[in-house]
Every structure is written in C-alpha cells, then in structure tokens.
Amino acid sequence: MIKGVFRPASFGEAVKLKSEGMYYLSGGTQINWTPAQDERVLEGKPAIEKVILISDLLSSEIKKEGAAISLGAGLTLQELIDASLVPDVLKKAAGYIASRNIRNMATLGGNIAANRPDSYIIPTLIALKADVETEDEGIICVETYIREEKDCLIKRVILPEVQGVCVIDVSVKSSAAYPSITTAVRVSSREVVVAIGCVSNHVIRLKNLEAGILNGSLAGDNLEAAVAKEINPKSDLKGSVEYKKYMAGTMVAHSVERGYVL
Numbered sequence: 244m245i246k247g248v249f250r251p252a253s254f255g256e257a258v259k260l261k262s263e264g265m266y267y268l269s270g271g272t273q274i275n276w277t278p279a280q281d282e283r284v285l286e287g288k289p290a291i292e293k294v295i296l297i298s299d300l301l302s303s304e305i306k307k308e309g310a311a312i313s314l315g316a317g318l319t320l321q322e323l324i325d326a327s328l329v330p331d332v333l334k335k336a337a338g339y340i341a342s343r344n345i346r347n348m349a350t351l352g353g354n355i356a357a358n359r360p361d362s363y364i365i366p367t368l369i370a371l372k373a374d375v376e377t378e379d380e381g382i383i384c385v386e387t388y389i390r391e392e393k394d395c396l397i398k399r400v401i402l403p404e405v406q407g408v409c410v411i412d413v414s415v416k417s418s419a420a421y422p423s424i425t426t427a428v429r430v431s432s433r434e435v436v437v438a439i440g441c442v443s444n445h446v447i448r449l450k451n452l453e454a455g456i457l458n459g460s461l462a463g464d465n466l467e468a469a470v471a472k473e474i475n476p477k478s479d480l481k482g483s484v485e486y487k488k489y490m491a492g493t494m495v496a497h498s499v500e501r502g503y504v505l
C-alpha cells in the first residue's frame with residue numbers, strides 16, 4: 244500500500260529519491276494495481292510504500308528529429324493511437340490493451356519500465372530498433388533496457404528511420420484476456436528483427452534466427468520448428484508449453500511471409 248508520495252522538482256531530484264528506495268509512478272496503472280503488487284510480494288520483493296510522481300516532469304511531445312521520431316515518455320497509450328506521426332504498427336500494439344480507461348492512463352515510459360513479458364509495446368519497439376533516452380544512463384536501445392532489466396528513468400523514446408515492414412501478432416483468447424504469445428517481426432531486404440513475448444521473464448529477441456530468415460534458409464515449416472526450438476515457455480492457464488511453441492512458430496513464420504508480401 245502506498246503511504247508516501249514525493250513530487251520532485253527535477254529529473255535529478257527524482258533519480259536521487261529513487262536511490263533512497265522509492266519507485267517512480269507515472270500513469271500508475273501497474274504500480275497501483277493490486278494483482279501486480281500481490282505478485283511482487285509472492286516473488287519476495289518489498290511492497291511499494293513510497294512513490295515519486297514523475298508525470299509532471301515527463302513530456303508528452305511527439306516530434307520529428309530529422310528522419311527519427313521522438314516520443315515523450317509521458318504519452319499515454321491512447322495519445323499514441325491518436326497521433327498522426329506514430330507508426331501504425333505501434334498504434335496497433337497500444338490498441339491491444341482493450342480498455343480505453345487503462346489506455347488513457349498508462350504511459351509509454353511506464354509500459355517499457357514495467358518490463359512485462361506480455362507487453363504489446365515492447366516487442367514492437369524492439370522490432371523498430373527504438374532507443375530510450377534516460378536521465379541516468381543516456382541513450383540505450385530498448386532491447387538492452389529490457390534484457391538487462393534496467394530501471395533508469397525514461398524521458399523519451401526515439402524511433403529511428405527503419406526499412407521494411409513491421410508486423411505485430413498476438414495469440415489471445417479474448418480481448419480482455421492476457422496474451423499467451425506476442426510477436427513483432429520486421430523484414431526488409433537488408434535486415435530481419437524478430438521479438439517475442441510471453442516465453443521468458445521479459446520480451447526476447449530471436450537474434451540467432453534472423454540471419455537465416457534474411458538469407459532464405461529459414462522459412463515456412465523450417466522456421467516454425469526453429470522458433471519452437473529456440474524458446475522455453477512455461478505451461479500455465481494461457482496454454483501448455485507445446486501450444487505456446489506451436490503458436491510462436493506459426494506466428495513468426497506468418498509474419499515473415501506477410502512482411503515480404505506487403
């Protein structure tokens with residue numbers, strides 16, 4: 244239960260408060276969510292009692308910077324959907340969170356920092372080769388932020404100009420359910436990026452398979468089998484290990500085909 248709230252005057256002050264054991268609160272949809280807090284306690288993590296309100300510090304600006312697009316970390320997921328400069332695939336990812344109430348509160352920075360394995364936004368940002376600008380560590384690619392489970396203060400997201408087509412796909416039993424698999428795949432004549440969620444503690448990139456997809460040695464059934472071999476999902480209410488491996492393989496193979504056709 245939250246017992247103390249601090250409102251820093253600067254990013255520097257926010258980072259200092261964090262070093263004293265407090266947690267950032269942006270949209271608050273994750274940090275104030277009882278199931279998420281119960282999960283922390285079950286994992287043996289300390290309960291969150293003191294929070295740092297960062298929403299006043301964070302920008303919601305969307306702007307072009309040369310060929311790149313800069314997105315303020317304070318943008319809500321609904322604002323992303325409503326903005327003309329945001330790539331369609333990122334809007335689609337945000338739209339998979341079915342509740343508009345949640346989308347009106349949840350922020351882009353909060354979604355990345357929450358580092359949920361079932362995030363729709365994170366695989367898409369990895370496929371788009373996005374970076375985050377942080378207060379503590381400067382510019383880091385989203386993939387590194389996620390893989391190294393960083394918790395530094397995200398100020399904005401930078402989408403570089405990338406080639407090709409990016410496709411997001413999800414396996415989900417209903418719009419209100421959590422996904423059993425998420426995939427984001429970008430293919431171009433020079434590069435392939437495959438990111439996949441719900442198969443590990445956080446979203447992962449299947450780097451080992453990307454060269455084979457690019458040179459055509461991995462495609463169709465072959466690719467499905469390679470994806471299934473590469474991942475280690477856990478069996479739970481959303482699906483068995485076999486189901487998740489099968490879905491992940493077919494989703495990646497279909498996304499690669501669609502990427503080359505579109």
Ligand SMILES: Cc1cc2nc3c(=O)[nH]c(=O)nc-3n(C[C@H](O)[C@H](O)[C@H](O)COP(=O)(O)OP(=O)(O)OC[C@H]3O[C@@H](n4cnc5c(N)ncnc54)[C@H](O)[C@@H]3O)c2cc1C
Pocket residue numbers: 266267268269270271272273274275276297301316339340345348349350351352353354355356357359361362363364394395396397398421
């Ligand atoms: C009913 C419900 C359904 C949901 N469904 C989904 C879903 O389908 N997919 C999904 O991914 N999430 C889902 N969420 C979780 C959550 O809503 C999102 O992850 C959301 O984008 C988090 O953003 P926030 O601004 O609300 O984060 P907050 O709750 O404010 O913070 C989340 C975490 O990120 C940290 N943080 C926040 N902002 C920053 C920042 N700028 N820099 C560094 N750290 C920061 C906080 O300290 C905290 O640890 C759901 C939540 C609810 C309540």
